[in-house]
Amino acid sequence: MKTATAAVVQDLAPSGVLRASINLGNPVLAGGTPGEPTGVTVDISREIGSRLGVPVELLCFDAARKSYQAMAEGHADLCFLAVDPAREAEVAFTAPYVLIEGVFAVPGDSELTTADDVDRPGVRIGVKEGSAYDLFLSRTLRHASVVRGRDGIDEFRAQGLEAAAGIRQPMTEFVAAHPGFRLVDGRFMEIGQAVGTTRTRRPETVRYLHDVVEELKADGFVAEALRRADQSDDLVAPPG
Numbered sequence: 618m619k620t621a622t623a624a625v626v627q628d629l630a631p632s633g634v635l636r637a638s639i640n641l642g643n644p645v646l647a648g649g650t651p652g653e654p655t656g657v658t659v660d661i662s663r664e665i666g667s668r669l670g671v672p673v674e675l676l677c678f679d680a681a682r683k684s685y686q687a688m689a690e691g692h693a694d695l696c697f698l699a700v701d702p703a704r705e706a707e708v709a710f711t712a713p714y715v716l717i718e719g720v721f722a723v724p725g726d727s728e729l730t731t732a733d734d735v736d737r738p739g740v741r742i743g744v745k746e747g748s749a750y751d752l753f754l755s756r757t758l759r760h761a762s763v764v765r766g767r768d769g770i771d772e773f774r775a776q777g778l779e780a781a782a783g784i785r786q787p788m789t790e791f792v793a794a795h796p797g798f799r800l801v802d803g804r805f806m807e808i809g810q811a812v813g814t815t816r817t818r819r820p821e822t823v824r825y826l827h828d829v830v831e832e833l834k835a836d837g838f839v840a841e842a843l844r845r846a847d848q849s850d851d852l853v854a855p856p857g
Contacts, residue, residue, distance in 0.1 A: 618668070618830055618831065619829050621670075624819070625819075625821060625822050625825045627806040628671065628818055628822045629669065629695075629814065629822050629825075629826075630669055630694055633671055633673070634674050635673045635848065636692065637659075637693065637695040637697075638685075638696040638697070639684065639697065640681050640684040641679055642651065642745070642748075644786060644787055645657075645717055646697055646810060647677075650677075653786070654677050655845075657839060661697070662697075662814065664833065666837065668756070673834075681698055681745075681746020681749065682748070683695055684698060685708070688707070691815065694814060695813070695814055696813045696814070697811075697813070698813055699749030699809060702756075704752075704813075707815065707816060708814070709813060709814055709823045710813045712827060712854065712856075713811045713857065714833065714834055714853070714854055715809075715853060716810070717785060717810065718785040719753070719784060719807075719808055720732070720785045720801070720803075720806050721742070722781045722788050722798050722799060722801075723799060724798060725797050726782075727780075729779070729780065732760075732805040733781075733803075735805070736761045740760070740761035740765075742769075742781065743764050743770060743773035743776070743780070743781040743782065744765055744769040744783075745766070745769045746767070748769075750805075751782075753805075754805070761779075763782075764776060764778055769782055769783055770783065770791055770824065785804070809854065810854075812826055830857070831857060834853055834856065840853050
């Protein structure tokens with residue numbers, strides 16, 4: 618087991634408490650309530666705290682952008698976010714511990730059938746503001762446009778948009794519960810979810826987090842945490 622030096626403990630948890638920013642807005646990563654959160658990110662936070670020998674404080678948010686903001690403003694020591702160039706200016710990431718897919722939902726009678734079809738003039742895509750797929754689509758779309766809101770599916774339905782973007786698991790649940798909608802074929806992105814800390818941390822500290830994440834993937838910890846949360850262990854990322 619990777620052990621932390623006193624310097625790493627002091628650098629990563631200078632207050633004597635490891636503050637972990639948890640995004641309850643992504644059901645693959647976390648669930649429950651702010652008072653009793655559950656999921657793989659909660660389990661990883663507590664495992665890192667145990668290895669450091671410090672208590673863990675879980676700071677729960679309903680969106681990735683709020684979780685990122687807490688990290689960037691120095692209110693958290695750890696975060697669990699999708700790796701994205703827009704975030705890497707402030708956050709030093711490990712390799713991903715989980716890989717999830719970004720997919721599109723459309724009305725059942727839509728002529729859009731594949732992920733590539735969606736990027737065309739006149740197509741408006743509902744996204745959750747500040748999400749990984751918002752950042753990705755805003756950077757890569759050539760013709761379609763994004764419509765941001767608290768929830769991409771809500772914007773999609775309320776405004777009669779041509780498509781909604783989201784992660785596969787909740788999007789699959791949405792179309793199963795609403796027969797008038799369907800997913801298009803394929804994914805538009807693969808989302809690598811990683812552990813992050815501020816770039817003000819020492820390189821030794823970032824390497825420590827990277828090594829711990831690799832251990833937790835290799836020894837089955839991440840897979841077991843996903844199963845406990847009723848998520849597929851097929852989501853575990855390969856070695857980084």
